[in-house]
Amino acid sequence: MIRFHNVAKTFRRARVLDGIDLEIGLGERVALIGSNGAGKTTLIRCLLGEYTHDGSVTIEGQSPRSERTTVLGKIGFVPQLPPPLRMPVGQLIHFSASLCRSDPQRILDLAKRLGLDVDSVMSRQFVRLSGGMKQKLLIAIALGRSARVLVLDEPAANLDPEARKIFFELLAERAESATMLISSHRLNEVSTLVNRVVELDMGKVVLDDRVADDVSLTGKLDCRISVKRPEPAFAKAMASWNFTDLGDGLDWTGKVAGPDRLRFMGMASRYVAVIDHISLTEVEG
Amino acid sequence: MKQLWLTAKLDIVESLRARWFQIYTLVFGGIVALLFLFGLTESRVLGFIGLSRLLVTYIQLTMAILPIFVLITTVRSVAGDREAGVFEYLLSLPVSLAAWFWGKILGRYIVIFVPVFAAMLGAVLYAVVAGIEVPWGMFGYYTALLAVMAACFLGIGMLISAVARSTDVAQGAAFLVWLTLLLFLDLILLGVMIQGKVAPEVAVTIALANPLQVFRTAALALFDPQLIVLGPSAFVILDLFGALGYKIFALAYPAAIGVGAATLGYFLFRRGDLP
Numbered sequence: 198m199i200r201f202h203n204v205a206k207t208f209r210r211a212r213v214l215d216g217i218d219l220e221i222g223l224g225e226r227v228a229l230i231g232s233n234g235a236g237k238t239t240l241i242r243c244l245l246g247e248y249t250h251d252g253s254v255t256i257e258g259q260s261p262r263s264e265r266t267t268v269l270g271k272i273g274f275v276p277q278l279p280p281p282l283r284m285p286v287g288q289l290i291h292f293s294a295s296l297c298r299s300d301p302q303r304i305l306d307l308a309k310r311l312g313l314d315v316d317s318v319m320s321r322q323f324v325r326l327s328g329g330m331k332q333k334l335l336i337a338i339a340l341g342r343s344a345r346v347l348v349l350d351e352p353a354a355n356l357d358p359e360a361r362k363i364f365f366e367l368l369a370e371r372a373e374s375a376t377m378l379i380s381s382h383r384l385n386e387v388s389t390l391v392n393r394v395v396e397l398d399m400g401k402v403v404l405d406d407r408v409a410d411d412v413s414l415t416g417k418l419d420c421r422i423s424v425k426r427p428e429p430a431f432a433k434a435m436a437s438w439n440f441t442d443l444g445d446g447l448d449w450t451g452k453v454a455g456p457d458r459l460r461f462m463g464m465a466s467r468y469v470a471v472i473d474h475i476s477l478t479e480v481e482g
Numbered sequence: 483m484k485q486l487w488l489t490a491k492l493d494i495v496e497s498l499r500a501r502w503f504q505i506y507t508l509v510f511g512g513i514v515a516l517l518f519l520f521g522l523t524e525s526r527v528l529g530f531i532g533l534s535r536l537l538v539t540y541i542q543l544t545m546a547i548l549p550i551f552v553l554i555t556t557v558r559s560v561a562g563d564r565e566a567g568v569f570e571y572l573l574s575l576p577v578s579l580a581a582w583f584w585g586k587i588l589g590r591y592i593v594i595f596v597p598v599f600a601a602m603l604g605a606v607l608y609a610v611v612a613g614i615e616v617p618w619g620m621f622g623y624y625t626a627l628l629a630v631m632a633a634c635f636l637g638i639g640m641l642i643s644a645v646a647r648s649t650d651v652a653q654g655a656a657f658l659v660w661l662t663l664l665l666f667l668d669l670i671l672l673g674v675m676i677q678g679k680v681a682p683e684v685a686v687t688i689a690l691a692n693p694l695q696v697f698r699t700a701a702l703a704l705f706d707p708q709l710i711v712l713g714p715s716a717f718v719i720l721d722l723f724g725a726l727g728y729k730i731f732a733l734a735y736p737a738a739i740g741v742g743a744a745t746l747g748y749f750l751f752r753r754g755d756l757p
Contacts, residue, residue, distance in 0.1 A: 245574045247756040266485075269576035280571040283499040284492060295488055296575045322499065335571075348574075 198223045198376050199244070199346065203252035206239050206400075213239045214250065215400035221376055221393075223345075226368075228387045229380040231397035237380045238277075240397065241348055244378070245274060256346060270297060273339030277350035277380070279323075279331035286326070286334065287319040297342040304341035307367065308334055312360050328355040340367055347377045358438045358461075362417075362454035365390065369414030385463070389456035390414065416455030416479060422465065423448045423474040431468045438464070453477065485577050489585025490592070492572075497593040502555045507597040509551070513543055514601040533609045534617050534705070537602065541624050541701045544598060548628075549635045549694065550660045552594050556639030557652035560586070565649055570757040579756075583748045587640055595632045599625060620704055623729065627700055630737045634693050637740030641747035644754075663694045686718040693736040700732030 199221040206214040214236045221227055229237050242248045246261030246268065254261060261268040282289060294301040308315045311333040318326060326334070332355040339347060347368075353361050368377065368390065381387045384394065388408070396404035420440075424431055427446030435442070438461065440451030453461045458477065465475060497503045517536045563569055573582065602624065609616050638659060646652035666688060674680050680688075689695045699719065703709055707725050709716035723731050 242570070242755075242757065247570065247573055249753070249755055266576045266578050269574065272574065274571070274574040276567060276571050276574075278567050280568040281566050282496070282568060282571075284495045288492075288495060292488055292492055293575060296485065296577050 198225075198257060199378070200255045201240070201243075201252070202254075204240070204243055204254060205251040206236075206243060206248060213400050214243070217252070217397075217400070217402060219395065219402065219405070221378065223376055224373055225393050226372065226377040226379065226391040227393045227395055228384060228391040229378055229395050229397065230382070230384050230387070232382065235397040236400040237397055238350070239400075241274075241350060241378070241380060244348060245269065245272065271345040272348060273342060273344030273346070274348045275332075275335045275339045275350060275352045277354070279328070279335060282323040284323060285320050286315070286323055289323050289334070290338065293338045294341070299342035304337045307341050308337035310367070311337060311363050312357075313337070329357060329360070332356055333360060336364060336367075340371065344371075345375055347371065347375050348380075349377065350380045351382075352379065358454075358457065361457055361460075362452075365414045365454050365456045372414060385459045389459060414456055418453045418455060418458060418477045419450075419480050420453050420461070420478075421448070421450050421474070421476045422472065424468065424471045425473050426471060428468065428471055431471060434464055434468070452480075455479070485581035486585040486588065489577060489582050490589035493586050493589030494593055497559070497590065500559065502559070503593060503597075506551060506555065506594070509547065510544070510597050510601040511604075513547075514540060514605050517543075517605075533605070533614050534620060536605055537617070537620055537624055538701070538705060540602060540605070541627065542698075544628060545631070545694065545697050545701065548594075548598060548631055549663070550657075552632060552635040553639045553642070553656040553660055554653060555594075556590060556636060557643050557646065557656045558649060560640070560643035561646055561649040561652035564643075564647075564757055567757070573756050579752050580748070583640075583751055587636060587744055591632060591636055594636060595629060598628050598632065602628070623704060624701070626733055627697060630733050630740070631693075631697055634736035634740035634743075637742070637744035637747070641743040641750075644747035644751040663692050666692045667695055667698070683718060690719070690735075693739055696732050696736055700729060703728060703732075 199219070201217045201219040204214055204217040205212065213234075217236075217240060229240065231237050239248060243250045243254050244256075244261060246254075246265050249262070256268050256271060259268050261272075284292070290301050290304050293299075294304060305315050313330055313333040315334075318330065323331065323334070332352070336352060339349070353364055356364060371377075377391070379387045379390060388394070392408055394404060394406045394408060395402060422435075422440075424447055432442070432446050435449045435451070438451055438453070440449040442449055465472065514536075517539055573579075602621070606616050606621055639656060642652055642655045642659065646655055674685060690699075699709065703725065709719060719728055
């Protein structure tokens with residue numbers, strides 16, 4: 198599906214990618230991790246045909262550089278930082294849909310599923326949307342076409358828990374038909390989304406590990422959590438996860454998306470001094 | 483073709499919302515409004531001369547402002563878009579590099595030419611309504627000169643944008659190009675000639691290689707066909723081209739520079755890193 202063969206990239210004298218060899222098959226969900234400057238973004242840009250490089254990059258045997266339109270028609274990309282586009286949301290949707298020969302309605306439906314009230318922002322400039330709204334729209338554009346490869350750079354960083362849950366469901370729907378490359382600084386952000394981890398350091402692959410596919414992308418966990426005393430900060434955090442207060446801010450219940458469990462536990466760990474009881478039970482697989 | 487037009491439309495929409503475009507439109511609209519005021523006052527006394535003088539003054543001012551405006555805004559927005567990640571995202575979509583680059587040029591050309599032309603057209607329409615005689619030949623040739631001037635400096639701007647990797651470098655290079663062209667206008671060359679260091683033919687050739695000088699001379703030629711104000715240089719120019727030949731040269735040569743620079747810019751853009 199995707200093949201990097203001895204890919205190297207040098208900026209002036211700095212070697213950012215140093216002989217990358219990787220093969221990624223259909224249906225693989227790869228976490229591309231590494232610290233700043235490890236070469237993740239450069240590798241993604243080589244995959245998108247945006248950088249010239251030594252070695253070769255192919256997707257289904259075709260080069261994203263010399264056969265751009267064919268290859269990029271198969272790729273859905275969500276950047277880490279949304280571009281500061283001044284065009285209205287409606288035009289961005291139509292522009293992308295026209296180039297990708299997809300139905301704009303599909304993008305609109307996905308954006309609505311992610312919780313974006315598209316109708317109210319259609320004429321608003323993209324750059325004026327909030328970070329979360331931009332992220333939802335870019336995800337909807339990337340998923341709103343029949344992409345065989347999804348390249349996602351910190352895709353869920355700006356999403357609220359509810360949107361993250363739906364985002365995981367959307368990825369699950371594409372799990373069999375698409376290959377995913379998800380870039381992140383931190384493994385815990387994406388570990389539950391992927392079945393393979395590739396770590397880059399100084400432009401080289403230092404870890405390539407296939408991981409057990411235990412966590413279903415669509416799985417949900419019933420959660421119940423109690424605290425010793427009401428805490429406004431804790432209550433606010435619970436509300437952001439759409440938890441329900443069962444009485445006086447002491448007992449809370451709600452659902453957590455399976456792939457989000459680490460993130461949820463990370464949030465809960467901040468209140469460990471006041472937590473009295475916590476339980477997570479898998480309810481859907 | 484569809485991709486080209488989509489990219490052009492995208493650039494037009496982006497530009498229409500940019501501050502530089504608002505200032506740009508205001509500057510040229512403002513110039514005509516101010517000049518028209520003077521031209522109109524004069525035309526009550528001198529008839530059609532009022533509009534002719536307005537057009538002459540307008541094109542002289544446009545020649546001073548438009549090149550630097552086009553160069554700076556083009557390199558700023560193209561290099562700025564590249565730095566801000568706009569290229570990274572939009573070039574991840576399945577658009578061919580030719581459609582992207584030429585579509586961007588087409589969109590930008592429309593955006594920079596339309597306000598300059600609209601301002602002049604507005605003046606002419608007003609003259610028609612007010613019953614002032616319109617020098618149509620002059621209007622037509624000036625329109626062609628403006629169109630070519632915009633193409634010439636847009637092409638140079640796109641070449642600089644393709645080469646420069648940052649907004650600062652691109653702006654600096656654009657300013658340097660403009661300054662060099664400005665320094666080689668005829669006054670400096672005449673100075674050099676006076677010192678006897680350069681043969682007059684060489685000085686005139688260098689002057690004619692400068693698109694700014696070409697526009698300036700062409701604009702002069704319309705109301706001074708013998709180019710008397712240029713002095714001895716006029717003999718060289720008219721001997722070489724003839725009056726009609728020079729008018730054609732003044733359109734063809736800068737257009738060739740613009741298209742040539744844009745084509746070179748396209749090949750450099752296609753060959754290098756995109757974002």
